[in-house]
Amino acid sequence: MTYSPSEMMAAVAARELRDGEVVFVGIGLPNLACNLARATHAPRLLLIYESGAVGAEPERLPVSIGDPALVTGSLMVCGMADVFQGLLQNGRIEVGFLGGAQIDRFGNINTTVVGSYARPKVRLPGSGGAAEIAIHARRTLVVSRLSKRAFPAEVDFITSPGHRMKGRDRRQLGMPGAGPVRVVTDKAILDADPDSGELVLAALYPGVTPDDVQAGVGWPLRSRPALADVAPPTARELQLLREVLDPRRLYLSS
Amino acid sequence: MRDAVAELVRDGDTVVIEGFTHLICFAAGHEIIRQRRRDLTLCRLTPDLVYDQMIAAGCARKLVFSWAGNPGAGSLHAFRRAVERGTPPLELEEYSHFGMVARLSAGAARLPFWPLRDYMGTDLPEANPRIRTVACPYTGETLATVPALNPDVTIVHAQRADAEGNTQIWGLLGVQKEAALASSRVIVVVEELVDQTVIRADPNRTIIPGLAVNAVVVEPWGAHPSYAQGYYDRDNDFYVAWEAISRDPDALARYLDEFVHGVRDRAEYVARCGGLERLRARQQVCAGVNYGY
Numbered sequence: 001m002t003y004s005p006s007e008m009m010a011a012v013a014a015r016e017l018r019d020g021e022v023v024f025v026g027i028g029l030p031n032l033a034c035n036l037a038r039a040t041h042a043p044r045l046l047l048i049y050e051s052g053a054v055g056a057e058p059e060r061l062p063v064s065i066g067d068p069a070l071v072t073g074s075l076m077v078c079g080m081a082d083v084f085q086g087l088l089q090n091g092r093i094e095v096g097f098l099g100g101a102q103i104d105r106f107g108n109i110n111t112t113v114v115g116s117y118a119r120p121k122v123r124l125p126g127s128g129g130a131a132e133i134a135i136h137a138r139r140t141l142v143v144s145r146l147s148k149r150a151f152p153a154e155v156d157f158i159t160s161p162g163h164r165m166k167g168r169d170r171r172q173l174g175m176p177g178a179g180p181v182r183v184v185t186d187k188a189i190l191d192a193d194p195d196s197g198e199l200v201l202a203a204l205y206p207g208v209t210p211d212d213v214q215a216g217v218g219w220p221l222r223s224r225p226a227l228a229d230v231a232p233p234t235a236r237e238l239q240l241l242r243e244v245l246d247p248r249r250l251y252l253s254s
Numbered sequence: 255m256r257d258a259v260a261e262l263v264r265d266g267d268t269v270v271i272e273g274f275t276h277l278i279c280f281a282a283g284h285e286i287i288r289q290r291r292r293d294l295t296l297c298r299l300t301p302d303l304v305y306d307q308m309i310a311a312g313c314a315r316k317l318v319f320s321w322a323g324n325p326g327a328g329s330l331h332a333f334r335r336a337v338e339r340g341t342p343p344l345e346l347e348e349y350s351h352f353g354m355v356a357r358l359s360a361g362a363a364r365l366p367f368w369p370l371r372d373y374m375g376t377d378l379p380e381a382n383p384r385i386r387t388v389a390c391p392y393t394g395e396t397l398a399t400v401p402a403l404n405p406d407v408t409i410v411h412a413q414r415a416d417a418e419g420n421t422q423i424w425g426l427l428g429v430q431k432e433a434a435l436a437s438s439r440v441i442v443v444v445e446e447l448v449d450q451t452v453i454r455a456d457p458n459r460t461i462i463p464g465l466a467v468n469a470v471v472v473e474p475w476g477a478h479p480s481y482a483q484g485y486y487d488r489d490n491d492f493y494v495a496w497e498a499i500s501r502d503p504d505a506l507a508r509y510l511d512e513f514v515h516g517v518r519d520r521a522e523y524v525a526r527c528g529g530l531e532r533l534r535a536r537q538q539v540c541a542g543v544n545y546g547y
Binding site for chain 2: 027050051052053063064065066067068070071072077078079080081084085088089108112117120121122123125126127128129130131132135136157158159160161165168170173174175176
């Protein structure tokens with residue numbers, strides 16, 4: 001069965017989630033992955049959106065992080081002060097899910113500017129809740145497509161911290177969460193090395209070589225001694241993604 | 255609306271129009287544009303289309319924010335032109351969502367700042383020197399701080415209120431309560447004005463007490479193209495269309511001429527948009543609770 005890179009990314013990201021976990025959900029592929037996990041192996045996954053919906057079970061694909069479908073039928077709707085103070089800073093979020101325009105060697109993420117802050121070449125949206133998710137979630141998953149532009153050796157601006165920031169690590173800086181431990185791309189899975197904090201090649205998708213991955217990464221990519229294989233999306237996963245979760249193919253088209 | 259903006263929104267004010275995706279008061283934003291307010295400091299977590307329009311219309315001197323995109327649909331191009339090319343010039347003061355929430359919490363509590371465990375390892379404090387740190391007097395831990403945000407005027411859209419401004423909101427609550435309590439002046443804009451007995455029948459749903467409200471404006475569809483839970487859905491087609499409109503300064507100017515300057519009030523805007531009934535919410539009414547004792 002053929003499938004698109006985004007379908008593969010959604011399926012791989014979904015498998016990262018364990019049943020019963022509390023997930024802080026972003027819009028787009030992370031949202032698809034969470035709802036796919038809920039429909040397959042993790043029916044008790046608890047979805048929390050920064051807009052204040054807790055235990056959301058959206059009947060339609062939310063087009064924004066504040067979609068009214070996140071409210072209807074959820075367990076709780078609270079103000080954003082409660083979300084960030086009482087849930088995230090409180091340590092209740094087990095998994096954070098982030099994307100990013102740029103991700104560097106140490107998992108630092110930039111969603112703020114390309115170029116200098118004062119005179120940016122491209123002004124991106126900024127942090128939203130990403131900075132505090134990367135700091136507080138017990139672990140963070142990142143979803144992003146490989147390219148030299150998206151994976152530079154060093155980001156132009158650290159919006160959300162990874163594992164080494166200007167020579168200092170997370171423990172020295174007093175961050176409660178483990179940070180971006182895993183990056184799900186369109187060709188492979190990268191893991192943060194527990195000692196150095198550097199992103200290394202951990203698993204390859206079917207038909208992908210290490211050189212293919214290196215071509216989309218802006219630093220000499222080291223590799224785990226034994227690379228795992230990643231299974232393609234199952235027929236069930238594809239059917240759910242295409243017919244139930246994103247029938248209009250808002251996020252799955254490429 | 256004309257009277258409320260004329261009386262309560264002044265040139266040079268710090269203005270908050272809150273509502274996280276939900277209940278964004280475009281009706282007030284458009285009236286501020288029509289009355290040609292200038293040199294405003296506009297604050298919102300997500301500037302959204304409403305501040306993109308106000309920046310394009312020349313109302314803003316400064317933007318205080320935490321996420322400046324077109325949610326689910328693309329960029330805010332008037333904002334980007336101002337930042338990338340300086341047309342028109344726009345001063346930025348940037349936080350994360352938690353930082354903005356904390357600023358309004360401090361403002362509502364009338365404290366000078368709010369501590370939070372945040373920003374370590376990020377470049378945000380370098381970009382914004384108002385993000386600072388404090389040593390905890392009990393544990394010695396270094397915590398981030400953000401300064402209180404006390405707007406001159408906050409505008410909140412809501413499903414309903416009584417004539418005294420006791421305001422009920424359901425669905426996503428955002429930071430409207432904190433923003434209203436932090437503000438010197440508050441305008442509440444509602445889909446429906448209700449008798450006070452309706453409010454008193456369900457007091458837990460009141461988010462802003464009338465004692466903090468200066469003016470109540472009745473403006474059905476006032477949050478369009480954003481949404482009002484239980485009243486109408488988000489006009490997502492318009493959010494998608496904004497990508498092309500805002501990308502072209504001439505198209506954006508034509509939009510403002512037709513839908514903002516070219517109408518006298520919200521009722522004319524609604525008539526000009528046409529067909530908004532397609533967004534009307536379906537019925538899903540909850541059972542209610544027993545308040546007896």
